[in-house]
Amino acid sequence: MAEYFKLGEHSIHEEFRMKNEEEGALEKSGSYADVVASRLSVEVTKSDREEVEFDLVGVDVSIANALRRIMIAEVPTMAIETVYIEENTGVMHDEVLSHRLGLIPLHADPESFEDLFDPEDATDVNTIVFGLEVRAPLVPSTTISGGGTSSRPSDAPVSAITTKVTSAHLKWLPQGDQDSFLAEPIRPVYDDIIITKLRPGQAIALEAHGRKGIGKDHAKFSPVATASYRMLPSIELSLPIVGDRADALKARCPLNVFDIEDLGDERRTAVVARPRDCTMCRECIRVIDNVPYGKDMQQYVKLKRKADHFLFKVETAGQLAPLRIVHDALDILKGKCEKWKLELQHAAISTSDNHNIS
Numbered sequence: 001m002a003e004y005f006k007l008g009e010h011s012i013h014e015e016f017r018m019k020n021e022e023e024g025a026l027e028k029s030g031s032y033a034d035v036v037a038s039r040l041s042v043e044v045t046k047s048d049r050e051e052v053e054f055d056l057v058g059v060d061v062s063i064a065n066a067l068r069r070i071m072i073a074e075v076p077t078m079a080i081e082t083v084y085i086e087e088n089t090g091v092m093h094d095e096v097l098s099h100r101l102g103l104i105p106l107h108a109d110p111e112s113f114e115d116l117f118d119p120e121d122a123t124d125v126n127t128i129v130f131g132l133e134v135r136a137p138l139v140p141s142t143t144i145s146g147g148g149t150s151s152r153p154s155d156a157p158v159s160a161i162t163t164k165v166t167s168a169h170l171k172w173l174p175q176g177d178q179d180s181f182l183a184e185p186i187r188p189v190y191d192d193i194i195i196t197k198l199r200p201g202q203a204i205a206l207e208a209h210g211r212k213g214i215g216k217d218h219a220k221f222s223p224v225a226t227a228s229y230r231m232l233p234s235i236e237l238s239l240p241i242v243g244d245r246a247d248a249l250k251a252r253c254p255l256n257v258f259d260i261e262d263l264g265d266e267r268r269t270a271v272v273a274r275p276r277d278c279t280m281c282r283e284c285i286r287v288i289d290n291v292p293y294g295k296d297m298q299q300y301v302k303l304k305r306k307a308d309h310f311l312f313k314v315e316t317a318g319q320l321a322p323l324r325i326v327h328d329a330l331d332i333l334k335g336k337c338e339k340w341k342l343e344l345q346h347a348a349i350s351t352s353d354n355h356n357i358s
Contacts, residue, residue: 124176
């Protein structure tokens with residue numbers, strides 16, 4: 001596995017070198033899993049209701065990317081799947097209205113429900129039901145010049161007679177024993193999502209059924225707004241950068257990664273103060289004509305990315321807490337590994353039996 005990826009002025013991955021110590025450890029233990037387990041570490045650097053940031057250290061990029069993809073596409077949530085529209089006299093078509101309802105994140109624990117494969121098999125353990133009924137009030141008509149009439153008073157703004165239909169209008173309709181086995185009422189995560197707008201006299205009445213699903217089926221089931229990672233930047237100053245050259249380096253960095261350290265006797269040197277903030281824009285090593293020290297910074301600054309240190313950022317769409325998404329994804333990844341371990345064991349047994357027969 002690569003230890004570092006080196007970045008040049010224009011290329012992203014210029015070269016890498018192998019980690020001899022890891023290869024030696026693998027030869028000694030005979031198990032890649034043991035090597036990973038001995039090196040693996042996770043550190044949460046930020047966590048709140050909307051996002052979590054953590055460092056995943058000591059694994060190959062394939063494992064980091066598998067975790068990211070599982071968070072996006074395989075962690076289950078609940079979302080509206082089927083909409084039964086009784087009345088819709090608004091401007092929005094039924095299919096567009098249904099699509100918008102499906103994208104509303106729901107506060108419902110997917111572990112409390114089973115999978116639903118056929119709408120005909122809907123029960124209280126695999127389906128949640130919402131009702132929505134909104135009728136825009138009529139506005140008294142007023143006479144206008146020319147003998148016609150208007151449904152809007154002359155002094156009323158247009159917005160005053162437009163009724164907003166929001167996610168707050170979705171009302172949970174408990175089915176069967178859901179009141180007893182659910183820890184808390186089901187509701188939309190946000191009450192201020194605008195679904196559509198109605199003019200005076202228009203109405204919407206519908207029933208929406210939700211089920212359990214994953215982002216691989218439809219993006220509405222994905223629990224994350226974004227789940228991404230980047231490799232830890234590693235910035236080395238191969239030669240001392242002092243005096244005016246240090247000032248030039250600090251000025252060239254748009255993210256203020258470098259600081260100037262006072263050594264006394266009017267001597268100043270550049271130091272790497274905030275390497276995690278580096279986005280590898282390579283501005284510090286770019287060749288720039290007609291700028292002091294603009295042509296030789298590559299001799300002084302070496303940009304790398306640590307190949308087994310990943311900085312994750314996960315932002316929830318609201319259905320699940322950010323840390324819950326990470327935990328669920330790790331459980332799913334563990335289950336996949338256990339499944340393939342069994343498959344490989346069965347394959348090995350079958351191969352051995354075939355050799356014995358022959």
